[in-house]
Amino acid sequence: MLTGLALADLGFLVLAGLGLAAIRLGARATAIVCLGSTILCAANAAMALAALWTPAAEQLRLPIGFALGWTVLALDPLSAYFLLVVNLVGAIVSLYAVAHEHGEAQPARRLVPFQLFLFGLNLVPLAADAFSFLVAWEFMSLASWALILARPDDPAARRAAQIYLVMAVAGALALLVAFGLMAGGLDRYDFAALRAQRAGSLVVFVLVLFGAGSKAGLVPLHAWLPLAHPAAPSHVSALMSGAMTKIALYAVIRLVFDLNGQPAWWWGGILLVLGAGTALVGVLFALIERDMKTALAWSTIENIGIIAGALGLSLAFAGSGLAALAGLALTAALVHALNHALFKSLSFMGAGAVLHATGSRDLEQLGGLGRVMPQTGWVFLVAALALAALPPLNGFAGEWLLFQALIGGIALPSPMLKFILPVVAGAFALTAALAAAAACRLYGIAFLGRPRSPAAAAAHEVAPAMRLAMAVAAGLCLLFGLFPAAVAGLAGPAVVQMLGPPAAPVVALPFASLVAGNTAYVATALALAGLALAAIVLMAAGRLSPMPARRAPAWDCGFPDIRPATQYTAASLTQPLRRVFGRTAFVARESVAMPEPGDMAPARHTLAVADRLWQGIYLRIDQGIELVATQAARLQQLTIRGHLMLMFAALVILLAAVVVSR
């Protein structure tokens, strides 16, 4: 199985090469390359599924290597699970790209890095030594960086790419140091050797949180994500939000749960609080953002927060010796990772379809799309329900497990964690409710109501391949929502591998319900009951009130206005919530400019929103670097004598440091 996966991974490199050749051959060859990666990803997903079916650890030592001569690849349940996540998204998104790439200018800028991106995404979970892991990680970062720059003439994309590159390099550096510290004095960097060390170092934990957390979008390391993810072409945004953030979480799980050793309980507390904060910040910005894809990127941050919170809870349980609860929390994290990957790529593909059809992703220019592109409308409704974490969609299953784990937290021995728990539970509940509002806004403003621009009124349905890809993703969202226990079952081997046999997730047949303690969530039974009740309601309505409905202009309390500007807008729909949270969460400034009486100028409402964290942290760091750089520039003005003195002083200080440290 591992050999097959490794060979398939090399296939992406071949496809990248073919992509270079295909560009000369035109659109049809481009489509064939995209189809090729669809097939490769589907094959990989099938192999990962098979590896989860019969869990076994496989290892492959290749005599080619980056630094120490050997490349070690390994396949275990954890990597198989994440390979499944990556390749499910990859296959769907590649299918979407078949049509999405059609007629785009400069296909080379997307086609080749896209295959390299898939190569990197597939290699990270397989890598079983520090060098190949980091190289694969960088492959992933740089390929996605190139994809953000697919339209180099767009200044926003250039800025996003620059900030992304800085964050990616800083993150990789942190991971590099973390691996170095884990290896200690050893000269071996394969994971088996690192696992034998297992020192449980706090510094490594913090470095991993920085390195992988910045890739996942953990607040306050999130600033690049809402810039970079939407700047890429939509199918790449889907892959970045759906798959790459999951690979970052894979790195957290692999390094913290597997390689670093027994955690102290309070590390979990840190991650739990960080996760809750991330979820809240993400959802609040998703609520006010008017760019559809940027709002989706903020929602990714929210969901990463939920998964990180579950991981933190799992660490806290594991550190307190509560294996079963740790398993429940880790299951919640893994289940939500797969589900989020699916529904987020679906929503990005939907936003891409909207962009394709109307040329705009600004919510204030959309409206009424459900009538002109009905199929996209229905799949986006599925995505919105999943984004809103509502039953019976798959977004709900992970949250249910997380709340069960939070309630299980009563058993934690630490009083501090116990006091944090209700606050965190409240934060996650608020997040879920706000996510529903944000999803309602995305779907309601873009697909319902009346068109707010001529482009939205003249929109058309997108190409069949794009619709097919979205329909597959929507179908999977429904399937995993109705059978949440199937996903929990897939996550089972990985949970057992990380935490030991007592942590196995409880899945009860016959209805394949999720079970936590003596509480169950039987999505199938509830959905069937709901459908039966809906049928009864419909039949009763038809029997008791048979006359057909009449179509007429909207009444609107006697004041109908044909101008679409009188509808609620994306900004006004969440204005009450923006007012409630505006002062604390973000710097929202609203001003209304009313012209003098008699003046015919229109009144203007302006809204400026700033991210407190960007101003408070990133700009400060930027200023600090600027300050240090100006001061350091003085050194360039020194005389030869001065330079020599400087070197001498540095040598003396270093020697003194060596003496003292002995």
Added chain:
Amino acid sequence: MTVIAQVVHLVLIVALAPAITGLVRWVKARALGRAGPAPWQPYRDLRRLMLKTPIVAETSGPLYTAVPYLQLAAIWLAAAMVPAFTYDLPLAQAGDLIVLAGILGLSRFLLALAGLDAGTAFGGIGSSRELMIGALAEPAMLLVVFTVAVLVHTTSLPAISAHFIAQPVGLRVSLGMALVAIVIVAVAENGRIPIDNPATHLELTMVHEAMVLDYSGRHLAAIELASMLKLVVWLSLIQALFVPFGMAGAALTALALPIFVAKLAAGAVALALFEVGIAKMRVFRYPEFLGGAVVLGMLATIYLYVSHGF
């Protein structure tokens, strides 16, 4: 046996829901010194709506006509999950308090979308406010769930009711706080005074009524019935969590059904008297009111920790 109980329960709550709302209106009118319509007036209203031709806005899509029925089905399902005269109901075993919150959230989500579908100003204003109220009420509800779960170690509603019947915990400060919190949430979720006025005629102060302003005929009947059922859901939820006494288990008792109906009626009378005694609130004071519920929910949990010891 349990399936029969479930079917009886499903029919009973739908049949009772208009009477409960009618009772609230009647008591309110009496307390204000008016004669008021009879408690069974809502049945007549529903019948009248069913007989009228529904008018659908030209600018709306297929979702618009589907939502009233879907929303009614969702709330009916939610109602079926709450223990009533017995806690031994199959659907109550299939989900828990969190799933219940999710299903109620689903119905709110659908209705808010419907408010936006016709593209009218009033639909939008209703949806916008409903989303705010929902977002603030849900955390409070989840915190109440949390408090109860600390005591009972489960979120399964039948298990909670059974636990409180088998071993009454007596008066507890924390449960009192949780009760106040859930009453606030129930008032907000049902659009009652001081959050929303179900009998208002001033459009700008409407929330729920503004959202469904363009509905008519059988669609409006479905929505009205859904909001009546929602009141029953919350009244049954409060009785199942805080006063489950008299509720039957696997073996049905003769008194269980009358006791349940009496509890619903008592809840309705209490709600009417509460509404008479309080004034409607400005929209931007809602966060304070619902924030109070959130803080009470949190305090309740922490009190429990303190009284249980660590």
